[in-house]
Amino acid sequence: MTAPFDRRQFLAATGSAFGALVLSGCRSHPLASADAGGFAGYGPLVPDPAGILDLPPGFSYRVISTLGEAMDDGGTVPDRADGMGCFALAGGEIALVRNHELMPEHDSGGSIATGFDRLSDGRMAAGGTTTLVLDAATLAVRRQFRSLGGTVRNCAGGTTPWNSWLTCEEFVGRAGDKSGVTRDHGWVFEVPAGAPGLVDAVPLTAMGRFNHEAACVDPATGYVYQTEDRPDGVVYRFIPRTPGRLADGGRLQAMVVDGLGDTRNWDSPAMTVGGRHAVRWIDLDDVEAPMDDLRLRAAAAGAALFARGEGMHMGEGELYFCATNGGARKLGQIFRLVPGHGGRADMLELFFESEREDQFNYGDNLAVGPGGHLIVCEDQYTDTVDNHIRGITPQGRPYALARLHLQTELAGACFSPDGRTMFVNAYSPTRTLAITGPWAGSRRL
Template sequence: MLDRRQFAGAALAFTGLALQSGAARAGMMATDPGYGPLQPDPAGLLDLPPGFSYRILSSFGDAMSDGNVVPDRADGMGCFKLDNGRIALVRNHELQPKHVADGPFARNGHLPDEAFDRAGGSALPGGTTTLVLDPETFAVERQYLSLVGTIRNCSGGVTPWNSWLSCEENVAAPADGVGKPHGWIFDVPADGSTLVKAEPLKAMGRFMREAAAVDPRTGITYMTEDRDDSLFYRFLPDDPGSLHRGGRLQALAFTDQWLRDTRNWAGQKMAPGSWQFARWIDLDDPESPNDDLRLRGAKEGAAIFARGEGIHWGQDELYFTCTSGGRAKQGQIMRYRPSRHEGKSREKSAPGRLQLFLESTDPTQYSFGDNLTVAPNGHLIVCEDQYGDTVDNHLRGVTPFGEVYAFARVRTQTEPAGACFSPDGKTLFLNLYSPTKTVAITGPF
């Protein structure tokens, strides 16, 4: 968790109103706030600044240690330090039932007992794979299937108990040709050695999930939803650290009840740099068989967001992206600072606050931010996920003053995803979505 906490110290130093002014950004620094101009990659894969390089650790179709193969569509990912000094990467695969041929079973149907769901002659192909790396050389000592039988595992989040919360971005039900309802979150230990028994944490809600972040001080889990009219959720566990024991699901609203829409699509309802005091609305029936959590929450006054996606947790605050937010629909980054009484009865006397930290007005500056993490220097690193026939996705750096720069450019027609730093902060791990490649980036961070 140390790399995630480094961001807070830098973030506390800046003021809100200076964050988003284009003129202010232009005047703050006469030089590039990043690492310099990107250098063309002779291999045509990933352009990086001077002094940085990458190596490919794992690719779609590689044989894994358990006899399966590396699946396609790698998305969110978490990095963990194991007790034996090794590094583990737990990697999502955003596979749907129609993607069985791109799954882990090399076109041969398989029905492991640990799979959550199945259709036809095989377990559903979505899930996670785990890579165990030598901490010095990053050689892959083993990689294996760690969760299967799920649908479209998009992003997730690391936990203080060294596991990965893998989130389904799909709400298919038996009427859609699958065996069970989907839209759940699953807890996958980083220190396992084989498939985990897939058990959904149903009290945490059923919706079009994207990512999660756990406050290590309280065990409260914050969650995003990837829809145009999404909510921002939190889960108050009955037993912090044991999410399977249940708790309360809530959605964020504002104490100023006139403000319910943060998207700014129809005008500047939420000013860049501004803070709003938060309140939280209890959500009944979290298993939501009608897939209406967001609709019921909005009816009760919950705030609406434009496709909430990746979350980063700092020491005492978190950041999350809204992929299509803003007047230009190019993306926003929100910052939430919890109450010192978060989730307690005294919370109303000192509520948490939400800030619109960044709103893009120019696709060449920042476009469709998705997964995000933090660099050792306190800058956010955000994965772009543009849409269209031709994409030009970057990793964008964002300074604590809201300045945006290009850290990397993906040269293939796919998205970067799953950015996360090694425990020592010296290596950035990254997925290239399809065909799957997981790379390690090193340099003068």
């Protein structure tokens, strides 16, 4: 087992040039909690005259990228914008690396020169990422372009301390199946935030082949945690052979919750809100799993089950993740995992379980925002209920942060490095929004 090492060692291992970037991008901020005085939200949502997104008083949004818009590489903005990460760049710029959850039959927004998989009909697989480079001060888009191609159904992912985006395939098609793919899928790929165009699409096979959703990195160890969007999914931990160099390989493990095999609370309240359980990890073999049975083998060895693990985000010394339809009402759960550095056991807590639709309804992408508040994007499709962005205070009190009037999901919520702007996607048709306002306690890091 790789021994834990401290943050300074990690930064040295990954290069001093990255040191100033560890707290940049869509990471939490060590701010005083806005909940200390009984914070219950930013106020009632004000109807948007444009009929897109209602926000509290003092907040506003602008649309910075839309489906079909011309990009600088000759393509157009693809559809199905999903997970997204935000990063500081040199020269007063920031970058948004944005997933596109596209299947082989979908429009890629123009030809893709290079990528992971060319389909049986000769086209490059449509999924991947685009990158938007913005002026950090004005948020004006300076350029946007395709940065990864040839993948399928890039759903969520996560930022790394070395300024890259881990983009995850929520698709386990196999070469030669009816989807038209010519290579096996179900991988994680890495996209450097500063890449000027298409990157080499290298699958990080040691991180496992499964129905990937999100990922996050513990900067104290370099370990990567991953969720799996399956009703009987498990939570994974990847211990890299070389911290900060995931392509060097490593060990994949699954989470075991001592005394508890099922966290979903569907049939009985196995976990109570606020209850903590010790966690240990078991090694997995045959992680490239050609039969898509990694979670089944993990569960047979004692790994805990989670109800559609989705959004995951690293805070200050702890990480949070959503289980989309977990809980007695099947409206969603949020878990808090505290890695046990220095030989201590990891601890898992059921931080929040939704009991009503107005708390949240199918939480998906998740971020840690200013003041340590959780920002949860809803992902449910009905003709009568709008998707929201929900805030949850550090004390576990939910509030409405935004209401979307389009019949699509919200995804990819993340904050600018200074904490003053939240970016989020309306999934389809693609719209990327920048939201500014009096974020509680935001300040420049």
